[in-house]
Amino acid sequence: MSEVRTIDDLERAVRALATHFRTDTVVIIGSQSVLLEWPDAPILMRTSGEIDAYPINWLGWEQEHPDDEASEEINALFGWGSMFHEAHGFYIDGxxxxxxxxxxxxxxxxxxxxxxxxxxxxxxxxxxxxxxVVSKLARLDDKDIAYIKERHRLRPLDIKIVADRLAATDINDATRKSASAFLLTLM
Structure with a gap:
């Protein structure tokens, strides 16, 4: 099983969620969202066992299924250790x-x-x-730092735009300070 995600993996995940949740739009977040813009992004940016995703209609689905959470449904059917995971070599993180x-x-x-x-x-x-990148700055663990550095090295970010969006994001002051300090190292 490869840990490097491809556009085919992304499309497979989108089709699976669209079919199960009967939706025409699936949201991809996390590192693998890079595949929409840059399908052949560097391996470091595509190395992951999972694709983080949810159907756009998740709230409506939960209203129709009041005892269930859409994210838990995704994890049960398409998550780690599921038949989907076994068949395709990656899983969908709900x-x-x-x-x-x-x-x-x-x-x-x-x-x-x-x-x-x-x-x-x-x-x-x-x-x-x-x-x-703002979402990665809000977490700023080692893999997020590596991801941002690689992204910026090969496709330079507009640091001012990132900084402005970071400033508008609802995060605690300590996180904002660390994220802003890291952003300065990219300039």
Whole structure:
């Protein structure tokens, strides 16, 4: 099983969630959202056992299934150790709109990818590169630091845009200070 995700993996995940949740839009967050914009991104940026995703209609689905959470449904059917995981060599990590710390207005800046599904088209959406970097800055663990550095090395980020969006994001002061200090090292 490869730990390097591909655009085919992403499309497979989108089709699986779109089919199960009967939706025409699937949201990809986390590192693998890079595949929408840069399918052949460096291996460091695509190395992951999972794709973090959720159907756009997750809240409506939960209202129709009051005893269930969409993220738990994803984890049960497509998550680690599932038949999907065994069959495809990666899994879908069930998340929702509250999982990633993204800047205000990120939904207005999403990237889109059309994915074919049984003669129809499903849309995968993901945060813009700058918004994804903000979410990584909000967590700033070692793999996030490596990801951001690699991204910036090969496709330089607009540090001012990232800094402005970070400033508008709801995070604690200590996190903001650490993230801002790290951003300065990229300049």
């Amino acid at each position: 998340v929702d709109a509250r999982t990633a710390t993204l800047p205000p207005g990120w939904q207005d800046r999403v990237m889109h990818l059309a994915v074919k599904l049984d003669g129809a088209t499903v849309t995968a959406i993901a945060p813009s590169p700058e918004d994804l």
